[in-house]
Amino acid sequence: xxxxxxxxxxxxxxxxxxxxxxxxxxxxxxxxxxxxxxxxxxxxxxxxxxxxxxxxxxxxxxxxxxxxxxxxxxxxxxxxxxxxxxxxxxxxxxxxxxxxxxxxxxxxxxxxxxxxxxxxxxxxxxxxxxxxxxxxxxxxxxxxxxx
Amino acid sequence: xxxxxxxxxxxxxxxxxxxxxxxxxxxxxxxxxxxxxxxxxxxxxxxxxxxxxxxxxxxxxxxxxxxxxxxxxxxxxxxxxxxxxxxxxxxxxxxxxxxxxxxxxxxxxxxxxxxxxxxxxxxxxxxxxxxxxxxxxxxxxxxxxxxxxxxxxxxxxxxxxxxxxxxxxxxxxxxxxxxxxxxxxxxxxxxxxxxx
Numbered sequence: 001x002x003x004x005x006x007x008x009x010x011x012x013x014x015x016x017x018x019x020x021x022x023x024x025x026x027x028x029x030x031x032x033x034x035x036x037x038x039x040x041x042x043x044x045x046x047x048x049x050x051x052x053x054x055x056x057x058x059x060x061x062x063x064x065x066x067x068x069x070x071x072x073x074x075x076x077x078x079x080x081x082x083x084x085x086x087x088x089x090x091x092x093x094x095x096x097x098x099x100x101x102x103x104x105x106x107x108x109x110x111x112x113x114x115x116x117x118x119x120x121x122x123x124x125x126x127x128x129x130x131x132x133x134x135x136x137x138x139x140x141x142x143x144x145x146x147x
Numbered sequence: 148x149x150x151x152x153x154x155x156x157x158x159x160x161x162x163x164x165x166x167x168x169x170x171x172x173x174x175x176x177x178x179x180x181x182x183x184x185x186x187x188x189x190x191x192x193x194x195x196x197x198x199x200x201x202x203x204x205x206x207x208x209x210x211x212x213x214x215x216x217x218x219x220x221x222x223x224x225x226x227x228x229x230x231x232x233x234x235x236x237x238x239x240x241x242x243x244x245x246x247x248x249x250x251x252x253x254x255x256x257x258x259x260x261x262x263x264x265x266x267x268x269x270x271x272x273x274x275x276x277x278x279x280x281x282x283x284x285x286x287x288x289x290x291x292x293x294x295x296x297x298x299x300x301x302x303x304x305x306x307x308x309x310x311x312x313x314x315x316x317x318x319x320x321x322x323x324x325x326x327x328x329x330x331x332x333x334x335x336x337x338x339x340x341x342x343x
Contacts, residue, residue, distance in 0.1 A: 047304075075334075089314075
């Protein structure tokens with residue numbers, strides 16, 4: 001009986017200590033029952049400079065505005081600059097050769113339907129501070145640190 | 148028939164018996180103001196966005212597509228209405244376009260695009276007509292606001308500035324060649340130069 005009481009007391013104390021500690025959440029310090037102020041909408045980064053990829057397979061991020069870009073069955077605004085034939089005039093990087101492959105690894109004449117919807121993988125970046133910290137380091141840094 | 152025409156010619160030709168020259172002159176002058184003013188007022192009413200979207204064909208389709216674009220809502224609140232882009236601003240061309248628009252009245256009466264399906268089926272044809280019109284007048288309706296002479300390339304993004312320098316300055320391309328589908332959704336673009 002004494003042991004039970006001790007365990008209950010210990011658990012209660014631990015719970016109290018845990019509850020007292022402020023928990024960092026993405027919704028901020030606003031109490032649960034209240035609606036916090038909406039954060040301001042950050043601007044889309046539009047500097048037109050290629051960004052470093054963190055790892056070779058990363059889909060490159062889009063360094064410009066894509067407001068109103070239509071990507072559907074009728075038209076693909078991205079491909080009007082990034083398609084193979086458009087790159088001479090637009091000087092945009094051509095859509096990767098991997099995008100011409102079907103899932104069996106065979107090359108098609110044009111962009112494969114499964115790679116047609118650009119914004120599934122490629123996204124714009126916003127001029128804002130990240131919501132959570134990130135200590136990612138790329139593989140080159142890992143290798144050079146070991147030496 | 149001939150005798151009737153002869154009789155009317157006689158009436159027009161003979162000096163007036165009952166009305167003075169002053170009455171006829173000033174009366175004609177005032178009637179002219181009323182008719183000409185009335186004509187122009189009616190013309191200008193047909194040249195408003197409210198008139199355009201009073202038909203459900205325009206309100207349900209193209210007007211709803213315009214709303215999220217930068218030509219409807221933007222940071223400075225300057226906006227383009229339907230006639231800003233679709234009707235020439237200069238008088239002679241405006242009248243010519245209004246005469247062509249009588250075909251659109253025909254379309255309205257016979258319900259050429261009175262359902263969403265009919266509209267989608269005709270979208271490519273309708274879009275091509277507007278592209279051809281803007282190509283032929285060197286994108287005049289764009290340039291009514293976006294005057295090339297006052298464009299500051301240093302204020303544009305590097306990408307936009309270099310594209311404008313290469314194609315717009317040289318006159319190789321006009322606005323509509325690259326900026327299709329900026330205010331309305333695009334039709335099936337198969338076979339349109341520059342599109343996949």
